Amino acid sequence: RREVYRGPWLPEPLIEELADDPLERAEDVSVAFLLALERLSPLERAVFLLHDVFDEDYAQVAETLGRNEAAVRQLASRARAHVKDARPRFTVDEAEAARLAAAFMAAAAQGDMKALGAVLAADAVMLTDGGGKRSAALRPLHGPADIIALLEGLAWRSGLAWPLSFRAVRINGYPGVILEREDGPMTVAFQPGEGGKLAGVYMVRNPDKLGHLKA
Incomplete structure (x- = not known):
């Protein structure tokens, strides 16, 4: 139940091996897109999924939800606007996205916080789901200073250093990595931003969402 979930919630990582063909609609499984869906009201989300994703017409959706068609159209318009706001306003080629992810991992593994800060956008956000x-x-982290403070604090308190070895994959359409830790695997997805910086870092450590990962 989401109302009693501890800390930020992230969707279960959808892992795609780099040897596989790219997802046809990667933007529709991205972390940003799935988080946008979660921010919709239950009715907005239902209307958006039924009409825009499953192609039901407004009359069918209205009947299913027990609402009149005009109200359903208004809900769809509002939901579409929220989801559109969450989509990237620019594109980053795959090589550049991979470079950003590698730069973050190298800086984190070496404890080079100056280099880590250089790869993060000024308004970068980091969500960690344990x-x-x-x-x-237990809260979203905003900006390089906030993100670096968390990583430094975790390493100092618990020795949670970033492993030097990891497996590069795509996670929900983003460049990402799977890391093995003593307490189990974790995934990190990187959302590229403008100006050669990372706009988002999404870390999943909740074991309930990682049971499908290959050893």
């Missing part, structure tokens, strides 16, 4: 079962920040 589900109350693994150590993670």
Whole structure:
């Protein structure tokens, strides 16, 4: 139940091996897109999924939800606007996205906080989902200073250093990595931003969402 979820919530990582073909509609499984869906009201989300994703007409949606068609159209318009706001306003080629992810991992593994700050956008956000079962920040982190403070604090308090070895994959359409830790795997997805910087870092440590990962 979401109302009792501890800390930030992230969707279950959808892992795509780099040897596979790219997802046809990667933007529709991205972390940013799925988080946007979660921010919709239950009715907005239902209308958006039924009409825009499953192609039901407004009359069918209205009948399913027990609402009149005019209200359903208004809900759809509002939901569409919220989802559109969450979509990237620019594109980053795959090589550049991979470079940003690698730069973050190299800086984190070496404890080079200056280099880490250089790869993060001024308004970068980091969400860490431990589900109350693994150590993670209990709030979203905003900006390089906030993100670096968390990583430094975790390393100092618990020795949670970033491993030097990891497996590069795509996670919900973003460049990402799978890391193995003593307490189990974790995933990190990187959302590229403008100006050669990272706009988002999404870390999943909740074991309930990682059981499908290959060893």
